[in-house]
Amino acid sequence: MFLELSQLEVRYPGRARAAVAQVSLGLRAGDIGVLLGPSGCGKTSLLRAVAGLEPVAAGAIRLSSRVVSQAGRVVPPEQRRMGMVFQDYALFPHLSIADNVGFGLAPLSREARSARVREVLGLVGLEDAQGRFPHELSGGQQQRVALARALAPQPDLLLLDEPFSNLDVELRERLAHEVRGILKQAGATALMVTHDQLEAFAIGDVIGVMQDGALHQWDDAYSLYHRPSTRFVADFIGHGVLLPASLSGQGEALRVHTPLGDLQDLSECPLPTAYPGGLCDVLFRADDIVHDDASTVKARILRKAFRGSEFLYTLSLSTGETVLAHVPSHHDHAVGEWVGIRPEMDHVVTFARLPAA
Numbered sequence: 110m111f112l113e114l115s116q117l118e119v120r121y122p123g124r125a126r127a128a129v130a131q132v133s134l135g136l137r138a139g140d141i142g143v144l145l146g147p148s149g150c151g152k153t154s155l156l157r158a159v160a161g162l163e164p165v166a167a168g169a170i171r172l173s174s175r176v177v178s179q180a181g182r183v184v185p186p187e188q189r190r191m192g193m194v195f196q197d198y199a200l201f202p203h204l205s206i207a208d209n210v211g212f213g214l215a216p217l218s219r220e221a222r223s224a225r226v227r228e229v230l231g232l233v234g235l236e237d238a239q240g241r242f243p244h245e246l247s248g249g250q251q252q253r254v255a256l257a258r259a260l261a262p263q264p265d266l267l268l269l270d271e272p273f274s275n276l277d278v279e280l281r282e283r284l285a286h287e288v289r290g291i292l293k294q295a296g297a298t299a300l301m302v303t304h305d306q307l308e309a310f311a312i313g314d315v316i317g318v319m320q321d322g323a324l325h326q327w328d329d330a331y332s333l334y335h336r337p338s339t340r341f342v343a344d345f346i347g348h349g350v351l352l353p354a355s356l357s358g359q360g361e362a363l364r365v366h367t368p369l370g371d372l373q374d375l376s377e378c379p380l381p382t383a384y385p386g387g388l389c390d391v392l393f394r395a396d397d398i399v400h401d402d403a404s405t406v407k408a409r410i411l412r413k414a415f416r417g418s419e420f421l422y423t424l425s426l427s428t429g430e431t432v433l434a435h436v437p438s439h440h441d442h443a444v445g446e447w448v449g450i451r452p453e454m455d456h457v458v459t460f461a462r463l464p465a466a
């Protein structure tokens with residue numbers, strides 16, 4: 110692993126709870142990692158610790174197997190060969206784009222510096238902007254300049270702190286895709302913080318979901334969505350609900366009884382002995398529920414949200430539970446109508462029931 114965090118803990122004076130608690134993860138060279146989570150979950154504290162801007166209370170941060178942070182010892186940021194991109198671009202307003210990008214290249218000769226500036230501005234698609242000033246560029250262009258400036262000295266690791274949060278929602282996801290392309294072309298290893306899951310999915314090879322300082326899962330986007338390892342991840346990523354279910358039998362006779370009927374495809378399903386009395390909760394994603402007029406399971410439409418090619422229906426079952434379903438938008442039913450639905454899932458994701466409150 111290029112970047113390795115082991116049992117990392119970050120604490121602030123006077124705060125009883127750790128801002129980052131026992132986080133372990135590894136990022137391979139050339140990979141883009143993303144830390145995702147709600148406000149206050151500790152992602153910025155973790156990024157700042159990796160940058161060397163925050164001391165660590167316990168555990169260690171290693172870069173290329175060398176310890177750069179542990180309790181009582183922090184290699185300063187300037188000795189870590191890292192680049193940083195912040196949400197506010199932090200460009201120098203009185204310097205031209207070329208001078209902004211060349212700022213960290215002082216040790217190079219004038220020729221080498223301007224060649225490198227041209228090269229990285231080419232990488233971010235702004236080779237023609239060299240002589241312009243930051244205020245003459247759009248927000249998205251300024252952020253690409255900030256990226257070029259961070260990449261210019263060829264850092265070992267690039268850290269990005271909510272780099273798109275000052276941009277329009279539509280621009281964010283597009284820029285995230287573009288930045289991914291740029292980082293891959295530069296062969297950069299990067300760690301980014303965001304609270305926006307579409308951004309995280311667009312840019313990350315591996316994504317960590319954090320809550321209350323803890324890292325719940327460090328995985329690719331597909332696994333976070335389809336194989337969430339905790340209830341929090343299941344709830345935080347994508348649309349879905351957890352419904353009470355019971356497991357019975359084993360082998361071919363293994364059954365999952367749910368309010369939507371018995372589930373057929375049981376790959377990855379634990380045995381009934383995994384839960385007391387075989388009672389558990391099962392995750393139903395909106396795309397696990399198919400609209401089927403022939404189905405005996407009926408649900409009433411509570412709400413519907415138009416998403417272009419599909420509707421996101423919120424449905425109430427006759428048993429009282431609420432489920433979500435993505436339905437192609439040519440099936441345009443009215444709120445209050447009863448429609449047939451059936452589950453269609455690739456695999457079953459189960460969690461232990463929460464103790465009754």
Ligand SMILES: Nc1ncnc2c1ncn2[C@@H]1O[C@H](COP(=O)(O)OP(=O)(O)OP(=O)(O)O)[C@@H](O)[C@H]1O
Binds near residue numbers: 147152155
């Ligand atoms: N300098 C500080 N001093 C004391 N407590 C802090 C400090 N910085 C952050 N915290 C606390 O540490 C916890 C984690 O904060 P952090 O900024 O890392 O979260 P975050 O996930 O990045 O949130 P956001 O998305 O809102 O920036 C929070 O409870 C926060 O109040």
